Amino acid sequence: MRALICSLLVFLAVPAAAEDMPAWFKESFLDMREDVAEAAKSGRRLMLYFHQDGCPYCAKLLRENFGDKAIADKTRRHFDVIALNLWGDREVTDFAGKATTEKAFAKALRVQFTPTLVMLDERGGTALRLNGYIPPHQLHAALDYAGGRLEKTQHYTDFLQANVREAASGRLHDAPWLMAVPLDLSGRDARPTLVIFEQKVCAGCDELHAEGFPRPEVAALLKRFRAARVDIASNEPLKTPQGKSLPMRDWARQLRIAYTPSFVFFDAGGREVFRVEGYLRPFHLSSSLDYVSSGAYKKQPEFQRFIEARAAARRAKGEKIELMK
Known part of the structure; x- marks a missing residue:
């Protein structure tokens, strides 16, 4: 019954563009403390996905990243994912137990770009935050890092340099408008x-x-x-x-x-x-x-x-x- 009610609430409250979200995203009453606890009880973590209608980078994330089976499987293994509209009016209960709205919650978290992915630890703290679109191979690494709880032992930048390989020129590009070193x-x-x-x-x-x-x-x-x-x-x-x-x-x-x-x-x-x-x-x-x-x-x-x-x-x-x- 709870799942049915939740489904109806989501159907009524979410704008039409939200129907493009992956079916495996979590249906939630948007009580952040409850969602963190439920994820932890299942051995997973909570991921908040902030988006907005008409966002080309969000569409790219859904199509090229979450649309990839390997990324989707890895995400589902490590995280419960909740989609939040940057300008949405659905009621959210924040980490302090205060009732607010999606857009006010996003503002409180200082979300400036969409997509923004906030991966939370078991206490609701931020394990990793990605402000803006990143390509699939980097999202793979981010899921390994936060899903593997590596933020406790290794800086994310060091992890990326050790684990991410991509086709690139392998050089820094100079420009006349850049300051000289040192x-x-x-x-x-x-x-x-x-x-x-x-x-x-x-x-x-x-x-x-x-x-x-x-x-x-x-x-x-x-x-x-x-x-x-x-x-x-x-x-x-x-x-x-x-x-x-x-x-x-x-x-x-x-x-x-x-x-x-x-x-x-x-x-x-x-x-x-x-x-x-x-x-x-x-x-x-x-x-x-x-x-x-x-x-x-x-x-x-x-x-x-x-x-x-x-x-x-x-x-x-x-x-x-x-x-x-």
Whole structure:
């Protein structure tokens, strides 16, 4: 009877786009404490999947990642998965037992990108969080890491470097607008600082330099930043925006960089104000650069709302927005 009631609630409350979710996702009353406990009792963990309607990266995740049988089987073996709409109004009982909504819960967790996957431990703490789309081979590794409870013994970045292999150029790409090493990010500049975390074997980095940075709009926006590149595998010393000296690889781990390329933005005073930690095509890349360089983040803390307004303004001028081109 409980399962029947739950099914009816989901049918009535979830928007039409949610019917595309895998059938094996958990039907839930959205009581987070109860869901964590039920997963733990079954020897699994809870995964929260934040999505939104019309999100091309969400569609890509469902099609190319969860649509892959090996990934689906591994996910089901290690996790109960609950889908939550970034703008949804279904009632959620949060980890403190407080009644809230999907969108308020997402805001409280500071979800800025979709898809976002939050993999929780047996007490409801975060074992691993993936902010944005990652390709299938990396999701395999993330499932092994969080599903194997390895966060207790190994940093995720170290795990990825030891276990993920991908076809890539095997080199770092130089650009004239990047700061020279050794990096000293402690000096003040009127411009915000953009730090791009990369590594040599990185297909996403290759694509970024080949397709993202050369786009005229992206290239123009980059001029608004003091930009630096950090190799997450390098022992090259640097000085952080806060004036601390340490190797590049150590700083990447302190910042819990979980994907390359990642972008971390700092204001003129050296305070982190925004970051991008997932796969992006040029429109969302330029939106991220515009969000920080324009100072929009100071007035609009929700990046997705900024993107919606930016895209709407362009469409009103007759521009065609190609999200994945």
